[in-house]
Amino acid sequence: MIKIAICDDEPNIRHYLAALIQKQRVSHETEVAEYASLREYLSRGAGTDLLFLDIEMPQELDGFREAESEHTVQSLPRNGMELARRIRDTDAFLQPLIIFVTGYEKYVYDAFDVDAFQYLLKPVDEQRFSEVFARAVERILAKQSRQPDTRSLLIQSAHRNKTVPLDSIYYIESRNHKVILHLKEGLFSYYARIGELEDELTDQFFRIHKGYLINLSYVDSYSRTEVELTNGERLLISRYKYADFVKAYLRFVKGRLADE
Template identity: 55%
Template sequence: MIKTAICDDEPKTRAYLSSLIQAQPFPCEIAEYASAGEYLADQKEIDLLFLDIELDPDDSGSDGMALARKIREGGSAVQPVIIFVTGYEQYVFDAFDVGAFHYLVKPVDEGKFAGVFARAAEQVMTGWKVPQRARPLVLSFAGTNKVVPLDSIYYIESSNHKAVLHMKDGEFACYMKIRDLELELQEHFFRIHKGYLVNLSYVSGYSKTEVTLTNGERLLLSKYKYPDFTKAYLRFLKKGAGL
């Protein structure tokens, strides 16, 4: 049983999110709160929290972000997976600063919700740890900005003077040098070849000549990169395991 909670001051939003949760193929217990004060007063153990960033401050003076910080700073042995629900993407940076698992933009799409919920449920069932703060990428292309969470990227490919992001929901290309991305993402990604920068979280195996990702794709591993890759991957695994 996944203990879920919705904290949003809009009754219609709470009802809609509750219906989406009930439609998922996971047994869930659902609690609803209209304010940060209600959530904190209940003191119920929660596995998965859908939290409105623009939550109106109550008598406790806490909006959605302040509530998230109180939860993270509370020192509780059990920390909920937090998924922010927001009408504005501008808050995404603050969301990742409090170890949010993901964010959903209102009006919430049913298909997007199902995918995010499934991944969050897997985290709950395998044991959730508050992630280290990892800023998402903000990329510009054709006059528009795109906010890209790091956990949505399998790998980045250098192609025709562009960087092509191979993501869970498709591809995105931008005019950016892969070596600049390599510097920015060096804690989470590794350059296995002049043309590939892989997300170490999605490496499922490797040989001396290729790296296999969790989505089944196989990428060429340079023989010159192999020694450093194995060291970097081992450090990444140890760090993730808290060793």
């Protein structure tokens, strides 16, 4: 799977780039997400392999409570270039390839400073796009083939960036519009939707309840009403989830045994 993000405040540009991506011949499955603001990408763009990023994007504070506005102004990047610098400054296990898409040639040298993969000028030429995209996919697949087996959850937010190995997470809890990671070393919370994490972590995690997404690696025992993890915690399991949980857990254990 190659995860691609398009971050541009112009809907027509986002849709055009998404259409160009769909035209490309790629041997691996691709997933394309569109983001209309820097804030939106920071809150939902974790795990991106390839980022098409506009440079001159204004800060967008809509949706933040008035009490948070001053802090938001200070913490949000001012434009796409600043976002790229912030991404490069993180200790993330994986960082996306960045392709700038802009109408201004004056930023070309700044793009090299943030290790941008390429620089596409608007209006984007379809042939040029195909060439750049093919090279980007080749680079991503080569990088993925060199990755260690340990997978990680990349968290990018306006306030903090963090990389969390999946094997350090016992379970993920949803509470008050936040998710709480119950880790071996303690707790970590941030604003996110547990449903999106459920989709991202489907191979190793299972949602046993609307509020709990558990790591199948740490299931110690279970009944029709609860799951006990290896750290001793017991979590309620929805009766509507029980049958699917048993199937997922047995499939997971079978897969682990086959790998050994």
